[in-house]
Amino acid sequence: MTQDELKLEVAKAAIAYVVENEIVGVGTGSTANFFIDELAKIKHKVKATVASSEATAARLRAHGFEVLDLNDVTSMPVYIDGADEITASGAMIKGGGAALTREKIVASVAEKFICIADGSKLVETLGKFPLPVEVIPMSHAVVARKLNAIGGEAKLRMKDEKPLVTDNGNYILDVHGMQITDPVAMEAAINNIVGVVTVGLFAAQGANVCLLGMAEGVKTLQ
Numbered sequence: 001m002t003q004d005e006l007k008l009e010v011a012k013a014a015i016a017y018v019v020e021n022e023i024v025g026v027g028t029g030s031t032a033n034f035f036i037d038e039l040a041k042i043k044h045k046v047k048a049t050v051a052s053s054e055a056t057a058a059r060l061r062a063h064g065f066e067v068l069d070l071n072d073v074t075s076m077p078v079y080i081d082g083a084d085e086i087t088a089s090g091a092m093i094k095g096g097g098a099a100l101t102r103e104k105i106v107a108s109v110a111e112k113f114i115c116i117a118d119g120s121k122l123v124e125t126l127g128k129f130p131l132p133v134e135v136i137p138m139s140h141a142v143v144a145r146k147l148n149a150i151g152g153e154a155k156l157r158m159k160d161e162k163p164l165v166t167d168n169g170n171y172i173l174d175v176h177g178m179q180i181t182d183p184v185a186m187e188a189a190i191n192n193i194v195g196v197v198t199v200g201l202f203a204a205q206g207a208n209v210c211l212l213g214m215a216e217g218v219k220t221l222q
């Protein structure tokens with residue numbers, strides 16, 4: 001099976017976690033896009049959605065979903081999203097699609113984070129995938145020096161030869177070469193650097209359930 005076929009399988013499996021007539025929190029990325037397209041097939045059972053990026057909001061609206069402002073939402077049963085890396089205990093690196101801050105905010109309101117990923121995302125130790133860190137633009141150099149001092153190599157994410165600008169108007173530093181043996185401690189330490197908006201480590205609040213697409217079928221970790 002191709003990676004896209006595995007993503008489609010987990011997107012389909014995630015539909016079982018959607019609570020009827022409730023709000024669904026929706027992530028960002030190619031796996032989340034497969035999920036949105038599957039969710040559209042049961043649109044009549046979905047009260048409304050909350051999106052973790054402008055791209056996701058546009059795709060949801062194109063399918064005719066109502067997309068709520070998170071400020072108007074007090075609870076949602078599930079948030080469903082992909083990951084760049086995940087451990088068996090549910091700690092994740094996210095932000096490959098630059099949406100980490102909104103993803104973490106929407107996930108914080110949900111009762112459960114359902115991670116959907118192809119099997120290649122399962123790792124023993126996080127850090128092979130460069131760790132995304134969203135930063136205030138004026139601070140990118142000072143934050144990069146601090147990240148380098150803790151053992152990484154921070155690179156400013158570029159697009160069309162300019163720094164990539166997130167939906168929140170910020171920049172992303174991708175930190176290479178990290179061996180993240182204590183994700184909870186690392187998440188707190190990086191979030192504590194002045195100028196950091198959010199680190200793409202989701203460990204203090206990780207995934208409650210992970211649906212992993214494998215050649216032999218969808219494997220559930222919880």
Ligand code: 5RP
Binds near residue numbers: 030099103
């Ligand atoms: C976006 C993310 C995505 O969930 C992550 O990058 C995985 O993407 P994909 O489903 O395309 O492999 O965190 O910010």
